Amino acid sequence: MSSPDPATTDPDLAEQLVRLTRRMHRAQKRHMESLDIALTPAQTRLLRIVDHYRDGTPPRMADLAARLEVVPRAVTTLVDALEAKDAVRRVPDPANRRVIRIELTDTGRSTLHALRGARRDAAREILAPLTAEQRDVLGGLLSTLVDGAAARC
Incomplete structure (x- = not known):
């Protein structure tokens, strides 16, 4: 017997998740404003993706477009904006000078550190209204959902 469709089991659950996500984004934006960080969500995501490559070869524009699931032109616009903020820089690939790779600058790393702090805050x-036990349960449930989504991809 298959498990019931969560959307039909509790139609308010999807709406609650959306509202909580919006509330989290608003709170994070408030914390970022107090740090005087002005980045779009797409720019923030691009910084996180570039940082993911920190122990290996920096990503190419095409790598970023694929990870962001956007056209390469959109990545060019994001990189241009982040380069203007001194958060990333374009560097030629040593093996193929026609290939451009994107790496974080010290400013980009500092910005990411501040963004992570804003997200934690x-x-x-x-999560303040929850007890420690409730936070542990929620963390476990979220891990299950994240792991389940990753397994289907």
Whole structure:
């Protein structure tokens, strides 16, 4: 017997998840404003993706486009904006000078550190009404959902 469709089991669950996500984004944005960080969500995501490559070869524009699931032109616009903020830089690939790779600058790494702090502060604010035990249960449930989604991809 298959498990019931979660959307039909509790139609309010999807709406609650959307509302919580929006609330988290607003709280994170407030914390970022207090740090005087002005980045779009797409720019923030691009910084996180570039940072993911820190122990290996920096990504190419095409790698970033694939990870962001956007056209290469959109990545060019994001990189241009982040380069203007001194958060990333374009560097030629030593093996093929026609290939351009994107790496974080010290400013980009500092910005990411501050963004992570803003995200933690926002989560702390959102989760404040929960007891430690409730936070542990929620963390376990979220891990199950994340792991389940990753297994289907």
